[in-house]
Amino acid sequence: MKIPILRLKDILLTSIQVDLTDDDALEFQYDVLQMVTETEANGIVIDITAMDVVDSFMARLLNETATMVQMLGTEVVICGMQPSVALTLVEMGRELIGVKTALNLDQGLDVLRQIIEERESDGNERD
Amino acid sequence: MKEIKVEIRAQSDIIVARRAGRDMARDLGFGSADQTRLATAISELTRNIIQYAGEGVCVITDESDKTTIKVRVKVEDNGPGIPDIDQAMEQGFSTARGLGAGLPGTKRLVQEFDIDSVPGHTIVIIAITQRKV
Numbered sequence: 001m002k003i004p005i006l007r008l009k010d011i012l013l014t015s016i017q018v019d020l021t022d023d024d025a026l027e028f029q030y031d032v033l034q035m036v037t038e039t040e041a042n043g044i045v046i047d048i049t050a051m052d053v054v055d056s057f058m059a060r061l062l063n064e065t066a067t068m069v070q071m072l073g074t075e076v077v078i079c080g081m082q083p084s085v086a087l088t089l090v091e092m093g094r095e096l097i098g099v100k101t102a103l104n105l106d107q108g109l110d111v112l113r114q115i116i117e118e119r120e121s122d123g124n125e126r127d
Numbered sequence: 128m129k130e131i132k133v134e135i136r137a138q139s140d141i142i143v144a145r146r147a148g149r150d151m152a153r154d155l156g157f158g159s160a161d162q163t164r165l166a167t168a169i170s171e172l173t174r175n176i177i178q179y180a181g182e183g184v185c186v187i188t189d190e191s192d193k194t195t196i197k198v199r200v201k202v203e204d205n206g207p208g209i210p211d212i213d214q215a216m217e218q219g220f221s222t223a224r225g226l227g228a229g230l231p232g233t234k235r236l237v238q239e240f241d242i243d244s245v246p247g248h249t250i251v252i253i254a255i256t257q258r259k260v
Contacts, residue, residue, distance in 0.1 A: 019146075022140035023176070052163060053145055054169040084163035092167070092232030127216055 003028045005035045005044075011112060012039060015047035015105075022057060029065045042119075043112040044069060046106045047105050049080030059094045066099040076113045077101065079108030129176055135176045135204075144185040145169040148200060155196045157257060164236040165198060165255050171233045172202040172251050178204020180249065191252070199239075199254040208212040209244040216242075 001024045005014040012035060020028065036044060046062070048054070054062070062078060069076045077103040089095060102108035102117065131151065149204040157165070169185065176183035183204030187205040190197040209215045215230050234240040239254035 020141045021142065022177075023138060052149070053170055055167050055174070056229060057170075057174060065226045084160045088163050088236060091164070091235050093235070094232065102231045115142055117221070 003031065005031060006037075006043070007039055007113055010042040010116075011109075012036065012041045012044040013047070013105075013109075014044065015050070016022060017050045019053070020058070025058060025061050029061060029068070032065055033072065036069055041074055042116045043075035043077070045105065045108045045112055046076065046078045046087075047080045047108065048078060049082070051083060051085065051106070054081070054085045054089060056092060056094055059089055059096065063096055066096070075100075075112060075119065077108045077112045077115075079111075080104050083105055128253045131187045133173075133185045133187070134182070135173050135185055135202075136182045138177060141170055141173045141177065144187070146171045148187050148198065151189060152198050152255065155189060155191060157196065157198070157255065161255050164216075165200070165253075166225055166244055168236045168253055169202075171229050172200075172253070175229065175256050176202065176204045176206070177212055178203035191215065191259075193259070195256050197254055197256040199252065201256065202251045202253075206249060208246040209242075209247050212242055212244055 001018055001020065003014055003016055014032065032044065042126045066076045068080065068087055071122055077100045078096060081101065129151065131147045133140060133147055135141070136145060137255065145166040148169040149162045152162045152165045173185050183202065185203045188199045190199045233253070237253040238256050241252040243250050
């Protein structure tokens with residue numbers, strides 16, 4: 001199951017719309033990293049609105065994917081987590097640590113834009 | 128009494144099992160939070176089968192009566208077993224692929240949690256219940 005990753009100017013947009021097996025999820029992680037590098041994107045939004053289960057494996061994978069993307073030098077926002085998914089993750093003792101999140105895709109894109117702008121103005125000040 | 132049995136042999140069976148659990152919980156009248164708790168718990172337990180035992184079975188049963196609605200899930204395998212259950216129930220303990228939250232996390236999602244493991248047979252029984260209104 002291939003999850004499409006769309007390019008919108010300097011950012012990437014991807015939405016997980018199907019139930020992923022563990023192998024699908026690992027492939028998705030690799031595809032994200034690959035696409036970030038190829039496109040030299042400034043940021044990526046990962047939309048998880050349609051995910052009705054995020055178990056400890058998937059939570060860890062999302063967390064690690066975000067960390068890896070940031071390590072490459074690209075900003076990342078995860079958006080659209082279902083309320084019952086947030087509730088379940090916290091009850092299980094899992095969180096998305098160190099990952100920017102947003103309520104929905106609209107806000108996710110806004111947050112990402114903001115982070116990228118801040119980064120660029122920081123860079124300019126140093127110059 | 129409704130009962131669904133899902134053979135757990137491949138990663139995709141994890142998805143089949145947790146969907147079946149969610150569907151039954153929804154049909155019995157559980158809210159979306161409980162549906163998600165149950166589906167997530169099934170996901171954790173059936174993944175343990177794939178990771179540690181290779182194959183097993185997940186049986187989801189409607190055990191509702193006059194006063195309560197109840198979904199009971201039995202997850203069973205003939206794998207190597209859990210050598211130290213107390214240790215496995217500690218937060219942060221995990222032997223394979225460092226998941227950590229697995230069993231203790233699952234226990235916190237459900238009202239009933241029972242585990243028994245000897246070499247060659249591991250059985251975990253969980254249930255969510257709710258008083259009928």
